[in-house]
Amino acid sequence: SQTIHQWPATLVQPVGSPLSLECTVEGTSNPNLYWYRQAAGRGLQLLFYSVGIGQISSEVPQNLSASRPQDRQFILSSKKLLLSDSGFYLCAWSAFAAGELFFGEGSRLTVL
Amino acid sequence: KQEVTQIPAALSVPEGENLVLNCSFTDSAIYNLQWFRQDPGKGLTSLLLIQSSQREQTSGRLNASLDKSSGRSTLYIAASQPGDSATYLCAVKGANNLFFGTGTRLTVIP
Numbered sequence: 001s002q003t004i005h006q007w008p009a010t011l012v013q014p015v016g017s018p019l020s021l022e023c024t025v026e027g028t029s030n031p032n033l034y035w036y037r038q039a040a041g042r043g044l045q046l047l048f049y050s051v052g053i054g055q056i057s058s059e060v061p062q063n064l065s066a067s068r069p070q071d072r073q074f075i076l077s078s079k080k081l082l083l084s085d086s087g088f089y090l091c092a093w094s095a096f097a098a099g100e101l102f103f104g105e106g107s108r109l110t111v112l
Numbered sequence: 113k114q115e116v117t118q119i120p121a122a123l124s125v126p127e128g129e130n131l132v133l134n135c136s137f138t139d140s141a142i143y144n145l146q147w148f149r150q151d152p153g154k155g156l157t158s159l160l161l162i163q164s165s166q167r168e169q170t171s172g173r174l175n176a177s178l179d180k181s182s183g184r185s186t187l188y189i190a191a192s193q194p195g196d197s198a199t200y201l202c203a204v205k206g207a208n209n210l211f212f213g214t215g216t217r218l219t220v221i222p
Contacts, residue, residue, distance in 0.1 A: 006155075034210075043116075044201075044212040059209065090155055098143035098163070098205055103156040 002027035006091045006104030013111055019064075019078040021107050023091030026072065031093040033074040034101070035066055038088040050074060051097075086111045114139045114206055118213035125192055126221050133187040133216045135202035140180045143205040147176050147187050150199045150215070159200075160187070192220045 006023045013019060025031050035047040046059045048066035056066050063082060067075045074091060091104040115138045125131050135145070144163045148156040160169045160176040162185070168177040175188040185202055199215040 043214045044203075046209050049209075088153075092156075100158055100161045101146060101203070101210060102158060103148075105155040106153075108153070 002093075002102065004091060004093055004102060004104040006107055008107060009105065011107060011109045013081050013109065015083055015111055016080045019076070019081050019085070019109070021076040021089055021091075021109075023074040023076075023104055024072055025074075025093045028072070028093070028095060030071060031095060032097060032099075033068065034092040034094075035074065035076050036090045036092060036103075038090060038106075040087070044090070048076070081109075081111045083111050085109065114142075114204060114209075114211040116202060116204055116211050116213040118200075118202060118216050120216060121214070122217040122219075124219040124221060127192060127194060129192050129220075130188070130190050131192055131218070133189070133200050133202075133218070135185040135187070135213055137183045137185075137204045137211070139204075139206070140183055141206070142180065143207075145176075145178050145185050146203050146205070146210070147174075147185075148201045148203065150201060156201065189218075192218075194220045194222045196220050 003026045033050045036044045038044050050056050050068045053068050064078050089107045092101050094101045117136045119134050146161045147159040150156050162169050162178040173190040178185045197220050199217045201215040203210045203212045
């Protein structure tokens with residue numbers, strides 16, 4: 001069966017520090033991969049999605065970036081965190097564009 | 113741009129009641145609609161997926177319906193239990209994005 005792992009689960013970082021959140025999917029090949037952010041009291045916002053290795057689409061301009069170095073690995077990064085980057089980050093995958101979406105357990109980021 | 117609305121934002125019911133959660137969307141050109149459950153501080157758990165050509169899906173005590181022409185979906189929960197307490201989110205799939213509602217927070221009182 002397919003599983004999705006996301007880490008770290010919790011992260012507290014100072015403003016201006018770098019960020020790296022990692023997500024891996026097991027049990028499937030060539031998944032569509034997604035990074036979402038959920039801010040307190042707000043809906044989920046799509047940040048990035050990828051349909052293949054090295055193929056990244058950005059939905060929202062910001063100081064975050066994403067990379068897909070391997071088929072089932074998706075990384076969310078920042079060179080310098082802002083206070084506004086605080087939130088709950090969720091990685092997700094689907095087998096194809098119109099397929100069911102499955103989420104990881106999330107990473108809570110607090111920028112101080 | 114697609115807009116997804118969920119009403120009510122919060123709902124409290126006594127255990128054993130049947131209940132309906134509502135989801136509406138503005139653009140009927142969707143691929144599918146998915147219902148999720150989110151427990152506090154956790155990720156989203158997929159409950160039901162309805163493809164655009166389908167009218168409803170059932171899983172255990174859950175039944176979801178889809179009316180694309182009117183831009184509405186409902187999630188019916190039968191015989192509610194305290195363990196059903198969570199936030200329920202609906203999401204509609206467009207060409208390149210999944211548009212989420214802000215959810216309905218359900219509390220089932222023992």
